[in-house]
Amino acid sequence: MAWLKTLRSVLRFRGVELDAVERRLARVANLEDLRRLARKRLPRGIFDYIDGGAEDELSLERNVARFSELEFRPRVLRDVSGIDPQVTVLGKQQPLPLILAPTGFARIADPQGELAVARAAARAGLPYTLSTMGTRSIEEVAAASKSTGRDAPLWFQVYVWKDRGLVAELLERARDAGYDTIVITVDTAVLGRRERDVRRGFTLPPKAGLGTLVDGLLHPAWTWAFLRSEPIVFANVVGKNSEDGSDVVSLHEHMERQFTRALSWKDIDWFREHWEGPIVLKGIQCVADARQAREVGLDAIALSNHGGRQLDTSPAPIDLVAPVAEAVEGALEVYCDGGIRRGSDIVKAVALGATACMVGRAHFYALAAAGERGVEWALDFLDQGVRQSLALTGCSSMEEVHAGLVAWRVAREASTRKTPES
Ligand SMILES: Cc1cc2nc3c(=O)[nH]c(=O)nc-3n(C[C@H](O)[C@H](O)[C@H](O)COP(=O)(O)O)c2cc1C
Numbered sequence: 001m002a003w004l005k006t007l008r009s010v011l012r013f014r015g016v017e018l019d020a021v022e023r024r025l026a027r028v029a030n031l032e033d034l035r036r037l038a039r040k041r042l043p044r045g046i047f048d049y050i051d052g053g054a055e056d057e058l059s060l061e062r063n064v065a066r067f068s069e070l071e072f073r074p075r076v077l078r079d080v081s082g083i084d085p086q087v088t089v090l091g092k093q094q095p096l097p098l099i100l101a102p103t104g105f106a107r108i109a110d111p112q113g114e115l116a117v118a119r120a121a122a123r124a125g126l127p128y129t130l131s132t133m134g135t136r137s138i139e140e141v142a143a144a145s146k147s148t149g150r151d152a153p154l155w156f157q158v159y160v161w162k163d164r165g166l167v168a169e170l171l172e173r174a175r176d177a178g179y180d181t182i183v184i185t186v187d188t189a190v191l192g193r194r195e196r197d198v199r200r201g202f203t204l205p206p207k208a209g210l211g212t213l214v215d216g217l218l219h220p221a222w223t224w225a226f227l228r229s230e231p232i233v234f235a236n237v238v239g240k241n242s243e244d245g246s247d248v249v250s251l252h253e254h255m256e257r258q259f260t261r262a263l264s265w266k267d268i269d270w271f272r273e274h275w276e277g278p279i280v281l282k283g284i285q286c287v288a289d290a291r292q293a294r295e296v297g298l299d300a301i302a303l304s305n306h307g308g309r310q311l312d313t314s315p316a317p318i319d320l321v322a323p324v325a326e327a328v329e330g331a332l333e334v335y336c337d338g339g340i341r342r343g344s345d346i347v348k349a350v351a352l353g354a355t356a357c358m359v360g361r362a363h364f365y366a367l368a369a370a371g372e373r374g375v376e377w378a379l380d381f382l383d384q385g386v387r388q389s390l391a392l393t394g395c396s397s398m399e400e401v402h403a404g405l406v407a408w409r410v411a412r413e414a415s416t417r418k419t420p421e422s
Helices: 004-010 020-025 031-041 045-053 058-068 113-126 138-146 163-177 195-199 210-220 220-228 251-258 267-272 287-295 316-328 343-352 361-393 409-416
Strands: 070-072 087-089 091-094 098-100 129-130 154-158 180-187 279-284 300-302 334-337 356-359 407-408
Touching: 004 058, 031 045, 031 361, 045 195, 045 361, 058 070, 058 316, 058 343, 070 361, 098 129, 098 361, 113 129, 113 138, 113 361, 129 138, 138 154, 138 163, 154 163, 163 267, 195 267, 195 287, 210 220, 210 300, 251 316, 267 279, 279 334, 287 300, 287 316, 300 316, 316 334, 316 343, 343 356, 343 361, 343 407, 407 409
Parallel strands: 098 356, 129 154, 154 180, 180 279, 279 300, 300 334, 334 356
Antiparallel strands: 070 407, 087 091
8 A cells, every 4th residue: 555655644634732822823934924823813993903104104014124125144154053133232141132122001902911011022932021011010010021030131112291390209119129221212202193093093001992892802812801891091101190191092192192292311310319320312313313422421322213103204213323322423222113023134133233132013913812922932932033143143242243244235236337328
């Protein structure tokens, strides 16, 4: 029975996976797959809030697309049998040049919300940045991170409220809970016009209208989890602010009423008086502001357009890395925040002069797609991608990554294009 032997040699059945989350993840190959899963599992309004950007979403698109315009110039035969992507970020060694960016309202994706993301980050030994607009409190997140037994860095992101006393109180709580670093977000003088949210009348927490009811019925797993867990609130300001999320608000109105537009470079002194640790400015979008950040003695800047959610057609962060790194001459750390979807993107940003990269949607999609395991999967995927890119470009460590390892495609094509006469 030769045919039976042949058949047996080619048939391979996967074992039956009993865990639903693992079964889901078994079919995931990259972050785009996680995004598709998130889209399937979340009500449309919630998915669009996470996935969308401002106005025509040009910055959102370019943040990602510009990485594909950067080509590697790999070297071979360089003995890459030992790969170590460790770097030092704000004085602490970490396994990868990666920081989890702040993303508010994580509980709209999964009932564990920020706790799940903080635990996954801690297990990976990476800094997790809790947003001011978190749906889990400063103290809860610190406890969740520590429960992993890892001493991973915790960062706290600050939106500057009109009520400066409230900001001072949040900073004090962050310090007492063991956060290392604050990240001041400076690209939100007003809220960007996110037109997907405008169309859907998106509010926080999600309000129940006829549309959301139908949306909810079409996504029963999410709806059931949402209904069973305690109400979603802005956990850091519960009882301290008239708008703590216990009533439905539109994000636009909330920001207008609560956050100051008057923030300026002068306020950095106030932060220095109220925070002893490192300070990162997130939302720098040009070389001049990067220079100013250096002059006022900041520790780091995140080149960012808020993941394309604020000023549309602001530059893609990866385009700013080289000119900014050159201008600040290593006096402060430079993070590239926006559009990172693969480990190779991280290596490219480091090659151009970034100390590390920040990711937002990568962990938000993952959380929505598969909860804490999803976030773990996404961080592992980025780690493997970095290691693979290092090996395939002939580098054993991040110190070996340098500007000659990448080239912009357009610039290269222009310089090698022959004129008609030649
Ligand atoms: C759903 C969502 C919520 C966000 N919330 C915040 C926030 O509360 N504070 C903040 O500084 N940035 C916030 N951001 C921006 C991220 O910190 C980060 O800049 C952006 O996601 C990076 O782009 P990427 O999503 O392409 O990685 C948010 C982004 C998303 C997608």
